Amino acid sequence: MAQADRTPQPGASLSPPRVFKLVLLGSGSVGKSSLALRYVKNDFKSILPTVGCAFFTKVVHMESASLKFEIWDTAGQEKYHSVCHLYFRGANAALLVYDITSKDSFLRARHWLKDLESEFLPGEVVVMLVGNKTDLSEAREVTFEEGKEFAESKKLLFMEASAKLNHQVTEIFDAVAQELLQREERVDPTQRGDPRLTLNQAPHPGRQAKCCAR
Numbered sequence: 001m002a003q004a005d006r007t008p009q010p011g012a013s014l015s016p017p018r019v020f021k022l023v024l025l026g027s028g029s030v031g032k033s034s035l036a037l038r039y040v041k042n043d044f045k046s047i048l049p050t051v052g053c054a055f056f057t058k059v060v061h062m063e064s065a066s067l068k069f070e071i072w073d074t075a076g077q078e079k080y081h082s083v084c085h086l087y088f089r090g091a092n093a094a095l096l097v098y099d100i101t102s103k104d105s106f107l108r109a110r111h112w113l114k115d116l117e118s119e120f121l122p123g124e125v126v127v128m129l130v131g132n133k134t135d136l137s138e139a140r141e142v143t144f145e146e147g148k149e150f151a152e153s154k155k156l157l158f159m160e161a162s163a164k165l166n167h168q169v170t171e172i173f174d175a176v177a178q179e180l181l182q183r184e185e186r187v188d189p190t191q192r193g194d195p196r197l198t199l200n201q202a203p204h205p206g207r208q209a210k211c212c213a214r
């Protein structure tokens with residue numbers, strides 16, 4: 001289990017945290033900024049639509065190592081779409097967010113994924129599909145199974161969450177952190193040192209990242 005912004009566990013590595021760039025993408029109002037705010041500041045409040053991009057950092061102490069997330073929260077509104085891909089550059093991980101009460105946001109997630117894929121080689125970036133707003137389950141338009149199926153077909157991690165209720169938010173980032181560190185361990189140790197380099201490796205053949213939770 002990760003411990004964010006707390007004293008490292010005894011025995012944890014004392015070396016400086018590895019830095020990973022994580023981008024949040026998805027349609028407008030799905031809750032990207034709210035997930036980031038909940039994760040980084042444990043807060044939930046009314047937020048104006050993002051203009052361009054917002055930036056957060058968070059240090060996470062895992063059992064085996066510490067890492068620092070540089071979180072880039074991109075604008076989901078259509079009018080900013082053309083500039084969003086500029087923020088993808090150099091990303092190690094992405095949260096592809098949709099709103100479980102909006103089928104449209106789920107369908108649009110495919111387009112966001114295509115945009116992301118056009119900038120990277122297969123397997124170059126850890127991608128987690130996130131169905132947000134589970135507290136509004138009475139208005140649900142996308143089933144858990146639909147989300148899971150789409151994620152599996154594209155070899156993405158998958159979780160549902162509620163930024164409002166702080167349900168599964170830390171778990172999302174922990175799962176991504178775990179996957180990033182595991183991918184690093186699989187590469188030649190002599191190549192370690194620059195996470196941007198090591199993550200340009202395809203995942204281990206035959207291994208599919210799996211993570212599904214409501």
Ligand SMILES: Nc1nc2c(ncn2[C@@H]2O[C@H](COP(=O)(O)OP(=O)(O)OP(=O)(O)O)[C@@H](O)[C@H]2O)c(=O)[nH]1
Nearest residue numbers: 028029030031032033034049050076133162163164
């Ligand atoms: N009920 C509920 N509302 C949420 C949740 N997460 C976000 N919201 C609300 O959804 C609206 C949009 O949230 P944002 O975090 O601004 O969404 P965004 O995806 O960053 O939007 P853009 O900046 O336009 O791309 C706000 O009114 C939030 O309060 C959630 O988990 N549950």
